[in-house]
Amino acid sequence: MFAYTIRRLLLTLPVMLVVAIFVYGLLDLAPGDPAVFLAGDDATLEDIARIRMTLGLDQPFYQRFAMWLGRVLQGDLGVSLFTGVSVTEMIVQRMAPTFTLMFMTLCVSVLVAIPLGALAAWRHNRAYDRGVMILAVLSFSIPTFVVGYILAWGLGIELRWLPVQGYVPYSQGIWASIRTLILPTLALGSVYIALITRITRATLLETMSQDYVRTARAKGVGNKSILFKHALKNSAIPIVTVIGSGVALLISGAVVTETVFSIPGLGRLTVDAILRKDYPIIQGVILLFSFMYVLVNLLIDLLYRVFDPRIKY
Amino acid sequence: MGKFFRFLLRHPTVAVGGTLLLALILMAVFAPWIVSKDPMALSPIHRARVPSDQFLFGTDLLGRDVFARVVYGARVSLIVGFTVAFLSAVIGTIIGLTSGFVRWVDAIVMRIMDGLMSIPTILLAIALIALTRASLENVIIAITIAEVPRVVRLVRGLALSLREQPYVEAAIAAGASPVRVVFKHIFPNTIAALTVQTTYICGLAILAEASLSFIGAGVPPSIPSWGNIMAEGRALWQIKPHMIAFPAVFLSITILSINMLGDGLRDAIDPRMAKRI
Numbered sequence: 001m002f003a004y005t006i007r008r009l010l011l012t013l014p015v016m017l018v019v020a021i022f023v024y025g026l027l028d029l030a031p032g033d034p035a036v037f038l039a040g041d042d043a044t045l046e047d048i049a050r051i052r053m054t055l056g057l058d059q060p061f062y063q064r065f066a067m068w069l070g071r072v073l074q075g076d077l078g079v080s081l082f083t084g085v086s087v088t089e090m091i092v093q094r095m096a097p098t099f100t101l102m103f104m105t106l107c108v109s110v111l112v113a114i115p116l117g118a119l120a121a122w123r124h125n126r127a128y129d130r131g132v133m134i135l136a137v138l139s140f141s142i143p144t145f146v147v148g149y150i151l152a153w154g155l156g157i158e159l160r161w162l163p164v165q166g167y168v169p170y171s172q173g174i175w176a177s178i179r180t181l182i183l184p185t186l187a188l189g190s191v192y193i194a195l196i197t198r199i200t201r202a203t204l205l206e207t208m209s210q211d212y213v214r215t216a217r218a219k220g221v222g223n224k225s226i227l228f229k230h231a232l233k234n235s236a237i238p239i240v241t242v243i244g245s246g247v248a249l250l251i252s253g254a255v256v257t258e259t260v261f262s263i264p265g266l267g268r269l270t271v272d273a274i275l276r277k278d279y280p281i282i283q284g285v286i287l288l289f290s291f292m293y294v295l296v297n298l299l300i301d302l303l304y305r306v307f308d309p310r311i312k313y
Numbered sequence: 314m315g316k317f318f319r320f321l322l323r324h325p326t327v328a329v330g331g332t333l334l335l336a337l338i339l340m341a342v343f344a345p346w347i348v349s350k351d352p353m354a355l356s357p358i359h360r361a362r363v364p365s366d367q368f369l370f371g372t373d374l375l376g377r378d379v380f381a382r383v384v385y386g387a388r389v390s391l392i393v394g395f396t397v398a399f400l401s402a403v404i405g406t407i408i409g410l411t412s413g414f415v416r417w418v419d420a421i422v423m424r425i426m427d428g429l430m431s432i433p434t435i436l437l438a439i440a441l442i443a444l445t446r447a448s449l450e451n452v453i454i455a456i457t458i459a460e461v462p463r464v465v466r467l468v469r470g471l472a473l474s475l476r477e478q479p480y481v482e483a484a485i486a487a488g489a490s491p492v493r494v495v496f497k498h499i500f501p502n503t504i505a506a507l508t509v510q511t512t513y514i515c516g517l518a519i520l521a522e523a524s525l526s527f528i529g530a531g532v533p534p535s536i537p538s539w540g541n542i543m544a545e546g547r548a549l550w551q552i553k554p555h556m557i558a559f560p561a562v563f564l565s566i567t568i569l570s571i572n573m574l575g576d577g578l579r580d581a582i583d584p585r586m587a588k589r590i
Contacts, residue, residue, distance in 0.1 A: 018428025023440055030444035037444065137576065141569035143520055145527055145543070146561040149550065157551060164551065252435035252524070259528050259547075270436070274443050274530045282436075282443050290431045297431075 001305065008301055012294050019290045020072070023283045024065055027055065038081060038277045051081055055280075077284035082276045087284040090269060097167050097181070098258065098265035102250050104178070104185045109192040110243060114232075116193070117200025122227050124205060132197060139194035144253045148187035148260035155183060167263040184261045188253045192246055199242040203235035210234075236307035244300035251289045324581045330573030337567055341387035352381040352537040364555055371555040373545045382537035383559050389538035390519045390567060393453055397518035400457045402511045405464020406503070410495055412465065413472025423469070426462040434459040434521055439530050447533045456521045460514050467510050471503045505582045512575035516568045523564050539564045 027034045035052040036043075051057075055078075056064040071078070077087035120132040139147075156164030162183050168176045207213065208231055216226050258267030266285055273281035305311050321328040340347060356376035364371040370379035412422045429437070434456070441455035472495075475481060481498050489497070525531035526540025527547075534541055539560035546556025 014424045015427045015431055018425055019432055022428060022432070026440055026444055034444065137572060138569070141516075141572050142565045143523060143561075143568070145524065146565060149554075149557055149561065153554060248431075248433045251433040255435055255439075256524050256528060270439060271528045271530070274439055274528075277443060279443055282440055286432055286436050286440055289433060289436060293431050293433065 005302060008298060012298055015294055016291060019287065020069060021065070023286050024068060025061075027057075027279065028061055034279075038279055040277060054079060054081060072287065077287070078280040080273075080278050080281055082278045087280050090281065091266065091284055091288060094264060094266050094269045096170065096265075097263050098254055098267060100177075101181050101184050101188065101257070101263065101265065102254055104181055105188045105192060105250060106243075106247075108185055109189045109196055112189070113193045113196035114200050114239070117197040118204060118227060118232060120197065120201040121204035121208065121231075122223065129201075132201070136194040136198050139190045142190070143256075144187055144191060145256045145260045147190045148184065148257055151183045151187055152261065165260075165262045167261070167265075180261075181263075184257045184263060187260065188250065188257045191249055191253065195246050195249065196239065196243060200235070200239055203238045204231050207231040207235045233307070237304055240300050240303060240307065244297045247293055247296050251293065320581070324577045326573045327577030327581060330570045330575075330577060333566065333570035334574060337387055337563075337570065338391060340384060341391050344384045344388060348378070348381040348384050350378040350381040352377065352385040353535065354378070363553065370559045371553070373542065373556050374549065375545075377537075379542065379556060379559055382542050383539065383563055385537045386539045386542060386560060387563065387567070389449065389532060389536060390522065390564070392449070393456065393522040394515040394519040394567075394571070396453050397456045397460060398511045398515035400453070401460040401464050401514055402507060404457070405461045406468050406500070406507065408461070409465040409468025410472055410500065410503075413469045413476065413499075414491065414495060419469070422465070426465050429458070430462045430466075432459075434517070435524055438521060438525055442525065442530045447531070449532050449536065452522055452525060452532050455525075456518045459521070460518065463514065464507070464510060467506060468503050471506060472499050475499050475502055509575055509579045509582060512571060512578060516571035516575065519564070519571070520568055 030037065035048050035055065035057050039047045039051050056067065059067075068078070075088055077091070079086055080090060083090075116132055120129040123129045142150075152164050155161050163180050164183075167180045170177050204227065208226070213226055213230060216230055221230075254265070255267035255270055257263070258265045259271060262268075266288075270282060270285045273279075273285075321331075354377060356372070359368070359372050359376040360374060362368050362372040362376075368378055368380065370383060373379055373382070408422060412419045432440075437459040438452070438455035441458065442451060445451045476494075476499065481494060484494055484498050522531055522538065523540035523543075526538050527544050529544060531540050532538050534544070542560040543557050546553070546560075550557045
């Protein structure tokens with residue numbers, strides 16, 4: 001197990017290196033002089049020179065990449081071209097709402113989707129199952145930001161149950177803060193719930209056709225017990241795998257959801273950075289999110305054994 | 314022809330999804346015949362009007378007719394969806410087949426694909442867009458780069474399992490060249506799965522373009538795309554929801570029709586997979 005963990009950890013290094021080369025190399029791949037482009041149309045020669053200096057563009061690629069990577073490994077993501085503030089600092093300031101939103105969505109989705117999918121498998125081909133599947137297809141088709149507006153309009157404006165937009169930081173009360181994130185959580189969760197529900201149902205249906213399930217049934221174990229005791233445990237691996245790969249959806253979705261609900265998180269930071277062509281910020285946010293994604297999936301890989309002790313590394 | 318209709322009868326999701334999509338394509342192609350108004354024409358006197366007989370879907374903040382913009386917006390969405398689907402299928406198949414047969418390429422290519430796949434689609438596109446001028450082409454290129462790894466993974470996986478099949482071994486034993494094996498025996502057997510995957514990618518690309526345009530990182534604001542119309546409507550949505558509602562409905566229906574087509578094709582091609590996912 002220990003040897004496998006180390007090996008698996010080492011395997012994430014080339015992946016992260018590719019991400020780093022990609023986000024850094026894009027600056028050089030983009031047509032034209034990146035310093036001129038990032039400085040914008042009404043930039044002075046000094047602005048361009050300053051950006052070139054900040055990004056170290058006057059040195060050869062491999063040299064500046066190595067230096068940049070060295071700084072990133074120490075937690076220094078460079079400085080914003082617009083404000084001159086450290087990118088790491090800006091990201092840390094904006095992290096709380098985004099990560100709270102993603103964590104809430106993850107918890108709510110798993111808690112809702114697994115029972116939903118299990119019940120659909122149990123009631124296979126009946127009205128309940130059909131209904132859940134239609135809902136899943138709809139959730140896949142209605143974009144997160146549209147779901148966001150529908151919820152904000154229905155539960156926020158019409159019913160006045162929850163705040164329509166905006167965010168209250170922790171410092172002004174935990175409950176007040178969470179209340180502002182309930183609608184974004186539901187919006188962001190719509191696709192994620194559909195994804196987990198579908199895989200839960202599908203895996204369960206497949207598990208239910210296995211020999212040992214037939215044996216359990218033959219010896220008189222009840223349907224409910226088969227489903228929740230035998231089948232669900234044996235279906236855990238595909239389900240957690242999808243929960244892990246779906247984190248990419250959560251990240252993309254969070255950027256858009258924050259725009260709908262005016263939440264000052266990492267998504268807003270990124271969107272503002274695009275408008276100002278503040279590439280170091282975009283670089284930093286991508287590195288952080290990709291690192292998180294790789295880490296989550298590593299964790300899930302290592303969890304396989306917990307769900308299935310037969311797996312040997 | 315009779316065969317085709319029997320197929321549609323047996324797979325109603327394909328029929329419904331296909332019909333909806335066809336209607337949307339017709340709307341996009343015949344946009345100038347459907348609306349007489351110019352989707353870009355500004356009319357400051359008629360700013361932010363609610364839907365009426367004169368303005369079917371109302372007007373936006375610059376007085377542009379939302380109905381005209383929504384109808385023309387179908388063009389942007391469908392062009393992005395189809396182009397990205399086609400490009401990523403072609404590029405992904407070439408890389409995937411090569412990777413499945415040439416060992417040293419495989420090692421390198423798969424590391425690159427793993428890296429690209431760990432960057433969430435929207436962020437990958439944002440990074441590319443941030444460094445280029447906003448244009449339809451750049452949005453298409455950005456989304457294609459994000460979607461190619463999915464195709465590569467699928468095709469490579471299929472190639473790896475297909476080349477172990479007895480009939481492929483027999484072909485090799487009979488003296489078929491590697492190129493012939495790939496094109497005659499491997500590639501044709503990936504087409505079915507590829508078609509389904511490409512359909513989903515079309516839907517994902519339309520969603521990605523709309524999301525990018527909505528947050529202001531997509532096609533230039535002057536081009537009427539559903540994401541852009543919704544981005545315009547963001548400021549006033551609480552009192553004038555029509556600017557967001559109409560493009561949202563069309564966007565959702567488009568993606569729904571493509572997803573239905575994909576689901577139906579998947580079930581039709583491989584009934585065993587119907588139970589899964």
